[in-house]
Amino acid sequence: MTFLIQQTLIYAVPLMIVALAGVFSERSGIINLALEGIMIFGAFMGVLFVNLAQTAGWFVEAKAAGNWMALQGFELLAMLVAALMGAIFSLLLSFASVNLRADQTIGGTALNLLAPALVLFFIRLIANQNTLQMAKGDAASWFMIKKTTLGFEKNADLGFLGNTLLHKVYLATYVCILIFIVLSIILYKTRFGLRLRSCGENPQAADSLGINVHKMRYAGVSISGALAGMGGFVYSLTTANCTSNGDVAGFGFLALAVMIFGNWRPLNIAGASLLFGLFKCVAAAYSSLDINGDGVKMLAKIGISSHVYRMLPYIITLLVLAFTSKGSRAPKAEGIPYDKGMR
Amino acid sequence: MTFWKKEGTQKILSSLISILFGLFVGAIVVFIVGLCNERISLKGAWEGIRLIFIGILSTGRNASGSLTWGFNSANIGNMLFRATPLIMTGLSVALAFKTGLFNIGAPGQYLMGTLGTLFIALSIPSGSMPGWLIWILAFLGGVLGGMLWGAIPGLVKAFLNINEVLACIMTNWIAANLVTWAFDESNLKNMVEGTKSGYIYKTTYGLVDGTYVDGAGIATTKLGLNKIFPGSQINAGILIAILLAIAVYILISKTTLGYELKACGANRHAARYAGIHDKRNIVLSMALAGGLAAAGASLYFLSGNTEFFWSTYQSLPSTGFNGIPVALLALNNPIGVIFAAIFMAMLDIVGLQLTNLTAYNEYITDVIIAVIVYLSAFSLAIRMLIAGKAKKKALSKSDGPAPAAPAEPAPAVDLAPAADAAANTEKGGDEV
Numbered sequence: 001m002t003f004l005i006q007q008t009l010i011y012a013v014p015l016m017i018v019a020l021a022g023v024f025s026e027r028s029g030i031i032n033l034a035l036e037g038i039m040i041f042g043a044f045m046g047v048l049f050v051n052l053a054q055t056a057g058w059f060v061e062a063k064a065a066g067n068w069m070a071l072q073g074f075e076l077l078a079m080l081v082a083a084l085m086g087a088i089f090s091l092l093l094s095f096a097s098v099n100l101r102a103d104q105t106i107g108g109t110a111l112n113l114l115a116p117a118l119v120l121f122f123i124r125l126i127a128n129q130n131t132l133q134m135a136k137g138d139a140a141s142w143f144m145i146k147k148t149t150l151g152f153e154k155n156a157d158l159g160f161l162g163n164t165l166l167h168k169v170y171l172a173t174y175v176c177i178l179i180f181i182v183l184s185i186i187l188y189k190t191r192f193g194l195r196l197r198s199c200g201e202n203p204q205a206a207d208s209l210g211i212n213v214h215k216m217r218y219a220g221v222s223i224s225g226a227l228a229g230m231g232g233f234v235y236s237l238t239t240a241n242c243t244s245n246g247d248v249a250g251f252g253f254l255a256l257a258v259m260i261f262g263n264w265r266p267l268n269i270a271g272a273s274l275l276f277g278l279f280k281c282v283a284a285a286y287s288s289l290d291i292n293g294d295g296v297k298m299l300a301k302i303g304i305s306s307h308v309y310r311m312l313p314y315i316i317t318l319l320v321l322a323f324t325s326k327g328s329r330a331p332k333a334e335g336i337p338y339d340k341g342m343r
Numbered sequence: 344m345t346f347w348k349k350e351g352t353q354k355i356l357s358s359l360i361s362i363l364f365g366l367f368v369g370a371i372v373v374f375i376v377g378l379c380n381e382r383i384s385l386k387g388a389w390e391g392i393r394l395i396f397i398g399i400l401s402t403g404r405n406a407s408g409s410l411t412w413g414f415n416s417a418n419i420g421n422m423l424f425r426a427t428p429l430i431m432t433g434l435s436v437a438l439a440f441k442t443g444l445f446n447i448g449a450p451g452q453y454l455m456g457t458l459g460t461l462f463i464a465l466s467i468p469s470g471s472m473p474g475w476l477i478w479i480l481a482f483l484g485g486v487l488g489g490m491l492w493g494a495i496p497g498l499v500k501a502f503l504n505i506n507e508v509l510a511c512i513m514t515n516w517i518a519a520n521l522v523t524w525a526f527d528e529s530n531l532k533n534m535v536e537g538t539k540s541g542y543i544y545k546t547t548y549g550l551v552d553g554t555y556v557d558g559a560g561i562a563t564t565k566l567g568l569n570k571i572f573p574g575s576q577i578n579a580g581i582l583i584a585i586l587l588a589i590a591v592y593i594l595i596s597k598t599t600l601g602y603e604l605k606a607c608g609a610n611r612h613a614a615r616y617a618g619i620h621d622k623r624n625i626v627l628s629m630a631l632a633g634g635l636a637a638a639g640a641s642l643y644f645l646s647g648n649t650e651f652f653w654s655t656y657q658s659l660p661s662t663g664f665n666g667i668p669v670a671l672l673a674l675n676n677p678i679g680v681i682f683a684a685i686f687m688a689m690l691d692i693v694g695l696q697l698t699n700l701t702a703y704n705e706y707i708t709d710v711i712i713a714v715i716v717y718l719s720a721f722s723l724a725i726r727m728l729i730a731g732k733a734k735k736k737a738l739s740k741s742d743g744p745a746p747a748a749p750a751e752p753a754p755a756v757d758l759a760p761a762a763d764a765a766a767n768t769e770k771g772g773d774e775v
Contacts (some may be wrong), residue, residue: 034510091719096720096721100721100723101721102721103721103723105445106719106720107717107721109447109712109716110713110716110717112713112719113664113667113668114717116709117706117707117710117713118706118710118713119709120704121372121709124704124706125380125703125704151697211365212649244372247657250516253509256512257509257512259510260506281617307520307521307523307524310516310520310656311516311521314513314514314516314520318499318505318514318517321510322506324504325504326503326504
């Protein structure tokens with residue numbers, strides 16, 4: 001059960017944060033199909049930062065001295081770099097769709113093509129192979145929080161909650177949840193959030209009240225890019241051992257589906273991403289999954305092909321969308337370039 | 344109207360500008376990387392830049408280590424061979440665009456075509472019927488698989504209002520898993536050539552008394568093309584692809600069905616008002632698009648010298664995705680698709696040359712493609728610049744029913760029914 005919850009969270013948190021990235025962009029009126037590309041780019045930049053910092057010997061002493069606080073700071077720094085680079089990368093989308101009034105779907109597709117190409121081009125040049133890894137050690141030994149790092153005995157029992165939430169976890173997971181909550185509040189309870197949302201519903205009305213639609217859309221897409229970039233790095237840190245290979249296994253697209261399934265609302269999105277995280281987790285680990293803790297690996301015993309489990313998240317997405325699409329309500333002005341002169 | 348002011352001229356010019364700009368961005372990246380990397384140096388960077396622009400004419404290195412140039416029949420033949428599936432996926436995306444649909448599902452349809460073709464081609468015992476009949480059955484089987492797969496996003500789009508982009512992405516990954524599963528369970532995995540693992544038999548293998556024998560199977564006829572381009576993989580598939588492109592051109596521009604499809608793309612609600620079955624047309628358009636993408640897979644894998652790596656559940660075939668840039672570059676014109684696909688195949692060959700001859704790698708050509716797609720997103724703006732119109736005019740005009748630009752399939756941007764309706768009613772208003 002502990003394993004199940006932890007694994008579900010590991011898959012659900014990047015989905016959640018990237019789906020929120022989609023919300024910020026679409027609520028400001030820009031369709032962000034490039035989430036996948038921005039994730040790939042952010043993941044690469046984060047891993048590259050970790051790699052370069054290690055090569056430069058920045059946190060090596062802290063690691064040798066067992067200073068885990070410094071290492072967690074290192075992790076946060078890498079997340080920040082990924083977010084920053086994601087935001088910069090997303091400027092390509094906002095420039096095309098706000099200033100040049102380009103087709104947002106095609107612009108997003110271009111970014112989705114550009115990110116893996118650029119990333120693989122540089123990875124091949126840097127590492128002479130198709131995967132960029134950490135320069136020293138692995139993600140678990142550098143960044144993972146374990147009982148022993150927190151000062152507990154190796155075989156201390158922290159109870160169910162302690163074992164689940166404090167042993168073998170990443171700080172990034174909790175930071176993302178925190179950011180998710182804060183940004184959801186900003187979106188709904190602040191002046192900025194209201195203005196952003198108004199630009200996605202009726203930009204003409206917003207403009208008539210003195211809101212700069214172009215600025216708000218730039219803000220929406222940039223926040224979106226920052227979140228997606230960070231989500232990409234968190235994904236690669238927690239599921240891929242802090243490596244980058246120009247691929248996030250379709251998570252950006254899945255996040256888009258989660259966003260639509262969650263009806264562009266943060267709370268629903270959190271629920272939806274937990275559901276998908278669960279399915280992803282089952283698909284990845286069904287053969288060794290012990291749900292109720294009695295040592296019987298139930299799912300492996302049923303004998304369904306692993307391919308079925310791998311297909312499941314996508315089939316469920318399609319089915320769920322089929323049932324919920326009638327009631328879904330997208331921001332009204334999304335995808336339409338803002339034109340002052342339009343009625 | 345003078346030659347330069349014709350719409351067709353401007354369209355072609357805008358595509359050429361996108362291509363040139365993309366190539367220049369590639370060259371600049373190569374140049375900067377060459378300066379920053381002591382392994383490459385300025386000489387290597389200059390070689391890389393030359394290869395990007397005219398790599399198709401490269402004939403390797405001579406004894407003294409410098410690049411040599413000339414007509415390379417193997418390169419050009421391989422370029423045409425690789426263009427074959429790209430023409431088909433490009434047609435697939437272009438046809439869907441004409442109906443206002445963004446077919447990002449070409450990779451999945453391509454995979455389903457692979458599945459249908461290979462299963463039929465390899466399951467029929469050789470000798471039970473003539474080879475050409477097996478070829479045709481396998482081709483049609485692949486097309487049918489793609490049509491069924493393409494119809495799924497069309498159905499959910501038409502009847503449940505699910506955005507086709509999302510439906511396509513989901514069906515892509517389902518197809519990837521389904522195909523892996525089917526081949527995993529099959530006995531088509533290449534067991535004869537011990538050094539290879541993870542591949543399906545080439546179609547030149549045929550079933551003789553329960554075992555697979557090389558040479559007993561089928562392969563697309565070469566029609567003497569291999570005499571013109573010795574040393575390459577070319578076969579008659581390229582001619583079939585060109586014929587199909589012409590057929591799609593006729594379908595779109597000369598038939599009632601094509602007109603209805605285009606009407607749905609321009610304004611679904613107006614089309615329904617005019618008595619056109621918009622739902623039927625959406626499903627039909629996606630099914631046809633799926634069939635075209637799958638035909639690309641059939642032509643590619645029936646060539647007899649290509650092998651399918653079957654454990655594909657973690658990746659989607661790039662040929663499918665590359666149909667999108669091909670269609671955008673061709674501005675959705677089926678004839679233009681032929682040339683755009685050949686250009687993309689050329690970039691492919693250039694990428695190989697870069698990997699083989701320099702310290703660079705083939706991914707730079709993907710960067711070039713991405714830049715070209717990015718530019719084509721606002722090709723309308725570029726076209727306005729060419730036309731020499733003032734910026735203000737350009738902005739006011741782009742709202743009107745601008746003909747056949749990639750920016751035109753605006754219905755593709757609806758991520759939900761509400762936006763769909765809003766976008767279309769507003770467009771309809773402008774057109775009156």
